[in-house]
Amino acid sequence: MDTLFLARLQFAATTSIHFLFVAVTLGLVTLLVGLQTAGFVTGKPVYERLTRFWGQLYVINYALGIATGLVMEFQFGLNWSGLARYVGNVFGAPLAIETLVAFFLESTLLGMWIFGWHRLRRGVHLALLWGVALTAYASAYWVLVGNAWLQHPVGYELRDGVAHLTDFTALLTNPTLGFALGHVISASLVTGGLLMAAVSAWHLLRRTPDFLLFRTSLRLGLLTAGVAVVFLLGFGFAQFGPVGQLQPTKFGGGPDRDALVAGWVTRFGPGDYTPPTLSDVGLGFMILIGFGLFLGLLLLPLLWRDQIIRLRFPLWLVLLALPLPFVAVLLGWIAREVGRQPWAAYGLLPVERAVSPVGPGVMLASLIGFALLLGALAVTNWTLIARHAARGAADPALGRPPAPETDTRPHSVFA
Amino acid sequence: MELAWYALLGLFFATYLVLGGYDYGVGLLLAHGATEERRRAALTAVGPFFLGNEVWLVAAAGILLGAFPALEGELLAGYYPAVAGALVGVVLVNAGVQLRSRPRTRSARARWDRVVVAGSVLAALGWGALLGGLLQGLPLHPDGHVDGVGHLFTPFVAATALAVLALVALQGATFLTLRLPAAGAATLTRVARRLVPVALAAVGTATVLGLLSARVRAAVARPAVAVLLLFVLVAALLAARAALGRGRPGVAFAATGAALALPVALVGAALWPRILVSTVDPAASLAVVDGAASGPTLSLLGWLALPLLPALLGFQAMCWWIFRERTDGRAPVYW
């Protein structure tokens, strides 16, 4: 096994795990902002309970977002030093901005949000969550600016084989960026919404206490996923435009592709410039799942007079559909990333020049180590999420009021 | 321009070692014969700061990738085992601290605490090995490839790794003397005072091995600066011990923090203008300026990122300010 193959496998494994968690993060944080804002405006206690329950699941999920994200970030230097060497002047900038502008603030604010319950003024506490959500969206944006550049390099010039930045706005208006961003965000909202709906459906099916609370979150989750799935399909089909035009080797053939490949053969020498069929298969299944979820819109009228809860079987459908978005996001990324093979930066930097010059032994140890570590942590994390979801909203640790003081000085809860 | 970014990179990495250092130090102390209640109290002391500490590493890696892409690739790939080991440690601590209190049973929590201890050890050793490895150079060839990973397994690198481990443990202890309820802080003061000589011995061993190593002597371009900074480090450790004795935990924490930041400054200053020193071909060594991104990238980053710096620091300061008091019975408990 060669270093290149192992490095690609490691990247695919770790990014996939990362994305399974960040899709939930991005979706849930949006819903949480809605819940906590509603609680702030209406003052109804049910919203605070909802925020604490879903916030608890969100925070557990976040732990792996960070852990896997750190591995991703270092992997560029560890395994893909050629990427930094040849195109780092351009590709590094959006990722650097992302870490400084988005992640740095996101985690700092989240730490204060977790520990700020009953301690900060309610307005400040709510503002912190808004900050967390905005920076999470900012991070999705900047990371996709980086990814879109690898899909379609723009705004650079080559000097001595090294790319130098000439036009940063070209990166921000990259035609492979906009629709992908919309598609990724709607996919995350579908994932987060369906997760919320499925957990609520489970509680309603089991007839656990808190009927009203889970009824509310079932409706919120389903409506969010329902609206988002329309945008998801819209942005999905819209992506075929730029992809077909700019990456003719990705899905299928045609004269465009042959011309492009002929050009590459003269510039980079003969070679196999067609991506593995894996990407087309991924695309097909994802679209199938997309239509399946779209059919789920038929459930929405059943929200009227709680038919959906009384009939019960629709709740089963919601529960069983939960794995679908997770499968689809992975297939979507496989379509996008495998589809640009054999290029690390499309038409500019072949993967074998991007990979680090380290021995296969080191790479294999690294692959096994990180895949086992992150895989085990992912499974543990999902188990914990499932247990906390099943435990219900009676007393989540997040936002638990502090123990009563031993001395009896009066104090208000939101001092 | 490059120098400013290099200083900023050093600042972020050093701050990470200072702040993440007490996370890992507290993590190490979880192994110190503590009951579940005492471990929970220690993690509550770290509580609100934990998430905001590790982002300094994320940001340092971002600056490295954006402002020093060529350096990033050669540095991380060249010291692969040290970086990967540290990274595994960071991941374990991150997952362990955030998840340890989610199960309800004591046995599950005790298992997670062992994960945190192991992660803290790995993280401290890994970053220490990276700093030592930099001072000692690496077998770098002009095409960017490095001969194997054996260059990391030397007595000097082992000694620097252990020295950082000792400094981190000390940092965790002084942090707890500052944050725990006054009653619990007294025992920690004793632990911290006993850790100072250990740290001094570890730093001394690393110094002696460094002076004996021909590779280190060859790599260090400014021995005078290195020796000066070493003296400052020792002085900081002695100051920490004195402050602990006089019941000044704030001063002690500042001093042990300085002791963790100084090795970064030492490596940067002693090797300047180079950063990666090749032991096989002097021409293959990488100077900081050559590892940096080209002008347009640096100025773009400057215009976009630097104006935000006050906001970034402001939010961190806000977090320190809100939670500045010692923890007590009413402190929010979550980890």
Ligand code: HDD
């Ligand atoms: C809930 C998840 C989900 C669902 C149901 C769908 N997608 Fe998707 N798709 C993604 C989640 C996703 C994704 C993971 O978010 C990707 C990966 C990269 C990206 O931009 O979005 C993606 C990529 C992706 C790409 C590849 C773009 C590229 O190669 O640059 C295309 C063409 C589509 N999608 C099209 C569709 C269509 C036509 C769908 C349904 C009819 C669809 N997707 C459903």
Ligand code: HEM
């Ligand atoms: C948005 C930021 C992303 C960037 C900058 C990025 C970058 C890269 C790079 C550098 C590689 C290795 C080179 C190659 O094999 O082409 C790669 C491969 C890959 N990435 Fe991404 N990626 C991103 C997002 C994702 C996400 C979120 C996923 C999955 C959920 C993903 C899935 C993959 C897969 C499956 C491969 C392996 C492709 C193959 O070599 O067969 N990527 N990506």
Ligand code: HEM
């Ligand atoms: C392959 C490229 C990627 C890299 C290098 C990367 C890097 C990181 C890092 C370092 C973190 C941890 C931040 C912290 O400590 O707080 C993180 C978390 C996160 N990432 Fe990624 N990421 C990548 C892909 C993506 C993609 C494609 C998305 C979304 C579209 C995404 C969204 C997020 C979000 C929202 C977080 C916040 C933490 C969480 O959600 O749990 N990342 N990422």
